[in-house]
Amino acid sequence: MAQWIEVRARYDKMMENGSVKKVTEPYLADALSCTEAEARVTEELQPFISGDFRISSVVTTKIAEIFWDETGDKFYKVKINFITLDEKTATEKKTASYILVQASSFKEAYDNFIDGMRGTMADYEIEAITETKLVEVYKAKLSTDNG
Structure with a gap:
């Protein structure tokens, strides 16, 4: 059964003023497993990321x-x-x-x-x-x- 899984991604984000800042942001994915949720978030973010990127946590939610x-x-x-x-x-x-x-x-x-x-x-x-x-x-x- 699919569930809502929170994935926190840490990466270098281009800010509105043009500077690059290291951020950790939470995303939610509907997935069958933590592995699937991590892969989905990574796939969705890939086009927008340059530089350092890693998943810092993956947890199931009670949503x-x-x-x-x-x-x-x-x-x-x-x-x-x-x-x-x-x-x-x-x-x-x-x-x-x-x-x-x-x-x-x-x-x-x-x-x-x-x-x-x-x-x-x-x-x-x-x-x-x-x-x-x-x-x-x-x-x-x-x-x-x-x-």
Whole structure:
């Protein structure tokens, strides 16, 4: 099963003022393995890199879903708690889940999240919405190859 894997790339980046600065930037890739995610990010960045380049870390995330908005230039991580009732003890049980929301602002992230959850039958509460430092998120490449 594919999962969202964060890959941190360290490389020499050309800044807007023309100077070159060593940066470490996080990317997210939909992949079956850490190896596949690392290869995907490396492939995507290759045309833009000159000089030193290395992958500094690769970690799996707990992101369950992504709500896309192509007009958004940032990614926000929303931590929600699904609320269920334990019928034996009659107590509420909260199960945390993480959803990534693409948006241009905090308010837009909230609105996009609410739109994405519309129609959900489960009870939930938003625990936190935080802006991430993700530079880009790469969806899985769908194979059109039948052979």
